[in-house]
Amino acid sequence: MSQVRVRFAPSPTGFFHIGSARTALFNWLYARHTGGVFILRIEDTDKERNSEQFLKVIYDSLRWLGLNWDEGPQVGGAFGPYRQSERAAVYAEYLEKLKAAGRTYEKDGATWFKLMGERYEAYDEHRKKTVTKVKVAPTVIEDRIRGRVERVEDEDFVIVRSDGNPVFHFVNVVDDIAMRITHVIRGEDHLSNTSKHVELFKAFGAPVPAFAHIPLILKQNGPGKMSKRDQGALIEEYQKRGFLAEALVNFLCLLGWNPKDDREKMAIADVIALFDLPGVNQSNARFDEKKLAHMNMVYLLALPTERFAALAKAYFQTHAAGAAVLADEAYFREIMLLAQPKIKGMEELPAYTAYFFTEDFAIDPKVKDKIMVKGEPKVRLGELIAALATMEVSSDTAIEEAIKALATSRSLGFGDYQAVARLALSGTNAGPSITAMIRVLGRERATARLAKFLAGA
């Protein structure tokens, strides 16, 4: 069989959303699995609604996700141009073929595609008007995911608007023919358009590609499919929020497809090896941000520390707080290493590490109330300050030994110092070990924080 050629054909009329990303991903996976060609085609025939800004978002998002295209804008290819707005000549040529075959007619200034069959009038309940229908045999769609689907396509439809611009159904099919597309993998919302498309392929005398309609992603709360306005719908959003692209891609792979065993975290190469169209689910899937967050954490934990530090740096740079935090690179790196095993996502980073970068951090009043009533926290603090003056602070173990020795000398445990020291050092009750905090903060700053807290308590 000849080489597989698939295309992702977004239209730049809004931000790039998660359903589109998954459609792109499944096309890409299928191309990579079969050694085929993944084509990016921009469907920008609606001049009113398209924008260059959205086009850039599509390119950026695909690149971020790692979905490189073999043919398309910016990379070229033998079947270009790949933006429909630049393909007017191709459409004119194909329109002539259809006209020559007697499959078109003009009405109200527009060009219509003519179905073959006996015509009759019928009242349409939905559109509240009488329409002309055609007696036709059902169109058969052989879908690689759903099997055989039959649908009656019994009304002529517009292929070129009265303003001269060709419409989606027409250009979509023409380009699929011209670009030698072998498999059309797209959302299920297109399934009922497919009968129109099949009739067009047949009218052109062109081979009908294989279709594969993938299920839709439903919004996590409330009815309906996920739309661009829904929370968590935009790819760009995840990028901004510091999600790992690998994690998002892995999550998306599992929304509607699975390896048939218990694996969830999978290298993309393994997904490529296993991915196939019949393995795609037929039912819609509800988007679950908690599962995505978990996947992101799993990837974050597995990240080499240097890569994590680099990503953390990039995150701070794009989120205002930047300059002050990044002033001392080595210091910043130390803190990121402490934070990596503790956080679920990059978004938690600024709040989680804030007290390392300022002496002006807030003391959580609730935590304070809890800690200051147990034992003799002030006495413990005084002892710790004294011990800090002479203890070795170059390593976590040295600090731990010193505090343990102090505790033993008072017949106490490490824990008797831990909570109050943490509160004084960070203002909270959650975070890295206090030994690491003291080491990174250094003797002077640690001592100063303990003393300041003691004075205020």
Place this chain on the structure above:
RNA sequence: GUCCCCAUCGUCUAGCCCGGUCAGGACGUCUCCCUUUCACGGAGAUAACCGGGGUUCGAAUCCCCGUGGGGACACCA
């Protein structure tokens, strides 16, 4: 309204095609363990075959009908 698609824990899903499993995994939630806080991790608990009819010795699995969910019905894509 018409047409099309779909239906297993709250969610993502395995199992269905080729009927016989305590209906498996993961997220979430809860409990316990680990522990120097918080996380991570470990152990456990929770929870599902939409309903009704068939077919069959036997149905989550095959068939039909309901119901429910989703999608499409533009000179948008």
